[in-house]
Amino acid sequence: MDPKNRLNEDVHRVHSNIERVRSRAPRLKDERVTLAHGAGGKASAALVEQVFVSAYESAELRQAEDAALLTFPGSPGEGDDGSRIAFSTDSYVVDPLEFPGGSIGDLAVNGTVNDLAVSGALPEVISAAFILEEGLEIAVLRRIVADMHAAAEKAGVRIVTGDTKVVPRGHGDGVYITTAGMGRIPASVQLDAHGLQPGDRILCSGPIADHGMAVMMARGDLAISAPIESDTRAINGLTAALLDAAPHTRWMRDATRGGVATVMNECAQLSGLGIVLEDQHLPVRDMTRAACDMLGIDPLYVANEGTFLAVVPAEEADAGLDALHAAGAPEACAVGRVAESPAAQVALVTGFGGTRMVDMLVGDPLPRIC
Amino acid sequence: MDPKNRLNEDVHRVHSNIERVRSRAPRLKDERVTLAHGAGGKASAALVEQVFVSAYESAELRQAEDAALLTFPGSPGEGDDGSRIAFSTDSYVVDPLEFPGGSIGDLAVNGTVNDLAVSGALPEVISAAFILEEGLEIAVLRRIVADMHAAAEKAGVRIVTGDTKVVPRGHGDGVYITTAGMGRIPASVQLDAHGLQPGDRILCSGPIADHGMAVMMARGDLAISAPIESDTRAINGLTAALLDAAPHTRWMRDATRGGVATVMNECAQLSGLGIVLEDQHLPVRDMTRAACDMLGIDPLYVANEGTFLAVVPAEEADAGLDALHAAGAPEACAVGRVAESPAAQVALVTGFGGTRMVDMLVGDPLPRIC
Known part of the structure; x- marks a missing residue:
């Protein structure tokens, strides 16, 4: 088959997969477990909330951390x-x-x-x-x-x-x-999403979307291939360095299943404040962006396994970034800020000055990623 | 088919299963994972020792607890x-x-x-x-x-x-x-199998072999059925009561995969001393014993999920048993003792005064039991 046709088929398959899972209810009206329940997005949250948290009656589980x-x-x-x-x-x-x-x-x-x-x-x-x-x-x-x-x-x-x-x-x-x-x-x-303040900066420890795309390529069932490597790494050295340099860091989360979009939505929901991300500052390697573009996948939703996001007070952001750079994350950068609005939601400012809302992952376009 | 014939077939199947797994090497010369590697007996021990412990170089893993x-x-x-x-x-x-x-x-x-x-x-x-x-x-x-x-x-x-x-x-x-x-x-x-002394008593908290037989019956692929219930229960109340009443308790272990035989072998190997069990004192419910007899399975090798064995100094054995009876294990009893010989092995004294050696479980006659 012509590679271009195979690629088109791949794109079609990914999109119909997205459509298929989107059409499933994010709320737990399902009677059976679906792949989307394992994807870390809305369906996962519904399953955890409605089956596990409600049954276990555990205060720690309710923290949603x-x-x-x-x-x-x-x-x-x-x-x-x-x-x-x-x-x-x-x-x-x-x-x-x-x-x-x-x-x-x-x-x-x-x-x-x-x-x-x-x-x-x-x-x-x-x-x-x-x-x-x-x-x-x-x-x-x-x-x-x-x-x-x-x-x-x-x-x-x-x-x-x-x-x-x-x-x-x-x-x-x-x-x-x-x-x-x-x-x-x-x-x-003392990390707590409730401590977020408008004006806080969002730091990202490195390029995003590499892990999910690397695993997808490794499955070998796509027409495209690209030398993308997973970002899997331990970040405890980085988080310790950040907490040392920016002691009032509010909250941190690694952007695994559901990607940056899902993690930032969790942060917005926990804090009740808005998260404003700037598209032009989101670090995505050229190769990874090209692969995402070809497959029509938004890198914001792709899993990472060694990249985290941190919310730090504006006055500690530079010191925090310097510490991350020195501790082994040379590509760490500021990717956005906390704002009053959109309350409990995430907005993305595009390169053209437009703004679009960024929802949590719905469904699971890339199953079995971790 | 005549029920008797079906039963004979079942017995034959169980035995050929035992033979099949016995014929596999207990040492890790296998190149692939087999069901026996999951059974808690010799093959499991070989896998853990030769793949995991040697790779992780962890002092805690070497404790074999x-x-x-x-x-x-x-x-x-x-x-x-x-x-x-x-x-x-x-x-x-x-x-x-x-x-x-x-x-x-x-x-x-x-x-x-x-x-x-x-x-x-x-x-x-x-x-x-x-x-x-x-x-x-x-x-x-x-x-x-x-x-x-x-x-x-x-x-x-x-x-x-x-x-x-x-x-x-x-x-x-x-x-x-x-x-x-x-x-x-x-x-x-301070529990430590190295602290065992000849003369110590072996206590058993309750009837054995119920869990494995209950699960086997529940699979519904045997000609026999019997109202046997799993012994699954939490024993932390019992162990705390025992430690309170018999503070010099040497060692405890729940008799799960591989059953009493395997746990006692681990104890003998860790201590270097002999364990002598008395067949007539081993608590097995009539129904469970009948099912084991019909299938030709030794209850000593059947998994338990709420029954444990404890080694206590002879002078604390009665107080320990009283405490277990009072704490919710009315059928707890003494089932044997620690001896100089057979060194690092387990012997069973039968009702007729004979003695036979009891090896660890080899292979897995009852897979997927826990």
């Missing part, structure tokens, strides 16, 4: 020094298991380290539970485990406990990994 | 009062999702609570990560989540953080759940 902050009296919890323990978990089901720039092993360590890091914690220990599919090559498992070890070393965390289950051929997909992690949040760190 | 005890300087770890934090994780892939006496939701909470409890910890918080299969009925998910909530309430733990991923139809099995948990171990509790 990626890590629970344990502050109950006695221990483990608030220390004598006012520190708290952060506790977080994520399952990883990425397809394929290995892709340019990383593997499910890197993701499983970095993802949980990063959830702890953006809560303001210093990640210390990780657990790793494996669901293996009968028939998986041990050599593949060894490579993944080696990636986890290397990622843990790099992040300065230890993998201290684990579990292995095996499911019969056809009931898994090689390897699923679930990690949980914990770390301590120094008493000086 | 189900929970990591975190004692590193600073926190989270050893408190000023000498207490430590226990951290544990398990994935649950039981088939079917619901069975007499419980569901994957009960298992996922109780299993992790129990791993913490037998490490001597007071379990406090749990994380829950779901891998959902596209097409799962939301009603089923709601029931499982309700079971988790009820189990957590009963155990006195809180579910504080979680995650949800969705995999496409055909790449899961309804629901897989991974929980991680933590709790604090009081300074007074």
Whole structure:
């Protein structure tokens, strides 16, 4: 088939996929689980809110953060020094298991380290539970485990406990990994989206959309290919440097499933304030932008695995950026600001001076991305 | 088909399954993952030792316990009062999702609570990560989540953080759940298999083999059926009562995958001493024993999900048993003792005065039991 025709088919498939999931209800009127429930956008939020949070009646779950902050009296919890323990978990089901720039092993360590890091914690220990599919090559498992070890070393965390289950051929997909992690949040760190102020700056630690596009290319079912690498990395060194240089940082979040658009919408909803992003300042590598353009995918909705957003007071923004540049994020930049309006929503100012609203991800144009 | 013939076929199938997995190498010369790697016996141990422990180079993993005890300087770890934090994780892939006496939701909470409890910890918080299969009925998910909530309430733990991923139809099995948990171990509790002494008594908290047989019956592919219920329950109340009454308790372990035989072998290997079990004192309900007999399965190898074994000094055994009876385990009993020989092995004294050696589980006659 002519490559151009294949590309058109790809574009059509992606768009019909988007349409298909958009047509599904974001509210939980579904009677069955759909792929959109796993995408990190509106459907995921509905599932979590209406099935899990309502059933568990847990104050920590209601915080709608990626890590629970344990502050109950006695221990483990608030220390004598006012520190708290952060506790977080994520399952990883990425397809394929290995892709340019990383593997499910890197993701499983970095993802949980990063959830702890953006809560303001210093990640210390990780657990790793494996669901293996009968028939998986041990050599593949060894490579993944080696990636986890290397990622843990790099992040300065230890993998201290684990579990292995095996499911019969056809009931898994090689390897699923679930990690949980914990770390301590120094008493000086008080992150809370409710503390946002109009005028605060939004910092982004690096180029966006690389991870999702790298995984999509690695699946090999698109007519286009491009040398895009996942951004998977541990960001705990970056968040610590930022908190040091910009001690009044309000809030941080890694832009994973649902991308920058979804994370910024969560921030707007939690704070009740508006987030105004500037299109021309959003860092997207040329290759990644070209791939997104060809497939008609907005990079704002593509998952990242080593890129985070931080809201800092305007007067600490420059110091924060300098610290990020020095700590290993040379492409960190300011991408927007907090405003009174649009209240609880996100707006994007385009290069031509126009403005458009940016909604949360609806549905899942790119399933199994992490 | 004549029921008797069907039963004979079942027995034959179970036995050929056992033979098939026995013929596989317990050492990791396999090049692919097999179901036996998930069964909790020798193959699991080989996989963990040769793939995970060797790669992660983690001192905690080498302890070969189900929970990591975190004692590193600073926190989270050893408190000023000498207490430590226990951290544990398990994935649950039981088939079917619901069975007499419980569901994957009960298992996922109780299993992790129990791993913490037998490490001597007071379990406090749990994380829950779901891998959902596209097409799962939301009603089923709601029931499982309700079971988790009820189990957590009963155990006195809180579910504080979680995650949800969705995999496409055909790449899961309804629901897989991974929980991680933590709790604090009081300074007074010092459990260590190296502390075992000849003459110590082995206590068993209740009837064995119910869980595995209940799940097997629930699959509905056997000619026999029997009203056997899983023993799934949280044992943290029991372990706390035991530690209170028998403060020099040496070691505890819940007898899950691989059953009592496998757990006792781990204990013998860790301590270097012999474990002598008395067949006539092993508590097995009549119905469960009959089902095991008909299928030719040794109840010593069948998984339990709410039954644990404890090694206590002889002089504290009676007080320990009294405490267990009072705390909700009326059928707790002494099932054996620690001896100089057979060194690092387990022997079973039969009713006729004979003795046979009891090996670890080899292979997996009952896959997907938890």
